[in-house]
């Protein structure tokens with residue numbers, strides 16, 4: 001079984017602080033991590049490898065430091081890592097990103113599963129997985145929280161707001177997984193040393209990926225960012241209620257009703 | 263000079279921290295109370311592959327260096343010094359074999375030690391000696407096919423864990439070192455000592471009653487055991503300092519958290535200049551200890567300088583500095599620092615060992631001063 005996992009390196013938004021004066025994100029000194037749900041995607045691919053054998057390839061499109069994310073995936077147990085990077089990719093929107101990933105995946109050869117995270121914690125569009133599925137012409141199952149594979153049939157549970165649905169299709173398939181899918185393994189110390197000293201991260205440029213120039217980078221992007229603005233959270237007035245428990249409760253219920261909260 | 267971690271080291275720190283926070287922290291109080299490493303945790307530790315970090319891959323090691331070993335022990339000790347101590351003593355035994363074993367001995371012992379299937383220990387101390395090789399009374403009698411070992415060792419940490427023991431005994435030509443599997447015929451242990459801190463790793467007395475050692479148990483040359491002891495505990499002192507540093511950092515983190523939330527006369531105590539001074543004092547001691555330890559470890563990893571001396575200076579300084587640092591962090595907690603509900607109480611007990619183990623600080627001063635005066 002040959003599975004490919006698409007991962008994105010993101011700033012650890014749990015550690016991002018806001019500049020109190022400007023309201024902008026302070027990105028300096030914020031550690032970079034593998035997008036959390038992409039770690040679930042890696043774990044699921046490794047779990048399937050443990051069950052059925054085969055290989056796991058991780059790919060990312062990103063700047064040179066995204067190599068760290070790939071090394072961590074190698075330490076977790078991935079066999080092969082590809083870093084797609086080139087100035088020509090700069091300014092890519094989700095469509096151009098998906099197209100580029102699709103070209104790279106076609107170059108990698110035969111596969112059974114493509115795994116993505118549901119959503120990146122910085123871009124938050126959840127578009128790349130589904131777009132990539134379309135580009136590759138694959139059936140896709142999104143929001144996957146459980147996978148069972150028999151021969152070349154996959155049965156997956158899709159997380160819904162109020163439950164789940166079971167979907168089944170044939171391989172090859174593209175999945176986007178949610179965090180409930182599994183608990184990602186912690187890379188072992190000896191494996192980290194091996195990932196850094198003995199394993200290879202393959203670097204692919206725009207030429208290697210060999211796509212249509214009109215579909216990559218800023219040129220290939222259908223969307224343009226016209227303006228980005230920080231929105232100051234609005235603080236309401238604080239009102240402290242006094243009196244007996246009964247009175248306070250009554251006032252509280254009345255205030256809730258006034259605001260249509262109940 | 264380079265004061266930056268490599269990307270590899272940063273990832274190791276991050277992963278060991280993730281492990282310690284998720285798998286060790288929930289058990290840390292129990293490890294201290296019951297003075298025991300739960301077997302399920304040991305199974306998880308094996309999966310983390312931390313038992314053979316600095317040794318060659320051909321013996322099952324990770325092919326890393328002492329530096330990564332020290333970082334691992336520092337991170338684990340932030341959450342449980344008892345567990346850090348367990349790992350440190352494992353490395354004391356394993357490193358003696360790695361440094362002084364023959365090719366055959368390394369192939370015989372290291373793969374099992376590196377996987378964690380065998381836990382290392384190191385028995386030098388006896389009832390009447392903690393540092394004087396001349397006073398060793400354990401005896402290894404040369405016979406046709408090896409040695410017969412008799413005697414008692416005091417305070418052998420991990421002596422009750424299945425695995426490998428490096429120990430020291432009198433032979434015809436002086437004190438010799440031996441490495442062999444624990445719990446063979448004639449090997450038995452006392453019940454664990456009730457320790458003040460570093461509870462988790464068991465410390466026991468070991469009894470040798472006609473233990474038959476094959477001749478390939480002799481580590482290094484006969485009569486040259488003292489050199490093995492000195493070099494073994496030189497690396498051991500780096501690990502003891504790593505436990506100390508982890509404790510210093512974790513206790514200060516607790517103190518900072520506490521100072522921000524404890525309200526006295528309407529204000530968090532963090533706003534009091536006197537509390538700030540306690541925190542600054544602890545911080546300075548932690549930072550100076552950190553760079554001293556990393557420097558000595560980097561030297562040991564690269565084979566630079568006189569590691570026996572460097573590790574003595576390092577442990578002499580850090581054992582006292584971090585004891586004081588934790589004292590400041592406890593003081594920030596007021597009386598809450600004195601009760602079991604707050605982590606700093608355990609850390610205060612844990613750190614006290616470092617000024618007496620692997621040679622009391624007085625003995626370290628002798629090493630340091632004689633180097634300066636020579």
Ligand SMILES: Cc1cc2nc3c(=O)[nH]c(=O)nc-3n(C[C@H](O)[C@H](O)[C@H](O)COP(=O)(O)OP(=O)(O)OC[C@H]3O[C@@H](n4cnc5c(N)ncnc54)[C@H](O)[C@@H]3O)c2cc1C
Nearest residue numbers: 006061091093094097116117119120123124125126127128
């Ligand atoms: C230098 C730079 C310039 C950019 N300029 C623009 C711009 O001009 N206009 C614009 O709209 N956006 C721009 N972006 C944002 C970029 O398009 C999105 O970050 C990217 O398409 C992914 O979208 P997302 O973060 O919403 O991911 P999602 O769609 O939420 O991610 C879902 C999943 O897709 C996979 N995935 C996502 N991104 C990657 C990747 N890079 N490599 C491998 N797998 C991935 C992961 O599995 C992830 O979990 C820029 C980004 C960079 C780094």
Ligand SMILES: Cc1cc2nc3c(=O)[nH]c(=O)nc-3n(C[C@H](O)[C@H](O)[C@H](O)COP(=O)(O)OP(=O)(O)OC[C@H]3O[C@@H](n4cnc5c(N)ncnc54)[C@H](O)[C@@H]3O)c2cc1C
Nearest residue numbers: 384385386387391392417418419465618619620621622624
């Ligand atoms: C929890 C724990 C775990 C241990 N684990 C191990 C282990 O795994 N393996 C092992 O072999 N040992 C172990 N030990 C033993 C420990 O290393 C020794 O106790 C230590 O080396 C000190 O020896 P001692 O207690 O016999 O002190 P002594 O030699 O009796 O010294 C007592 C005091 O005399 C003074 N003193 C001694 N020598 C000198 C000198 N040359 N100059 C000036 N003053 C001096 C010092 O102040 C010292 O504190 C452990 C001890 C403890 C408490």
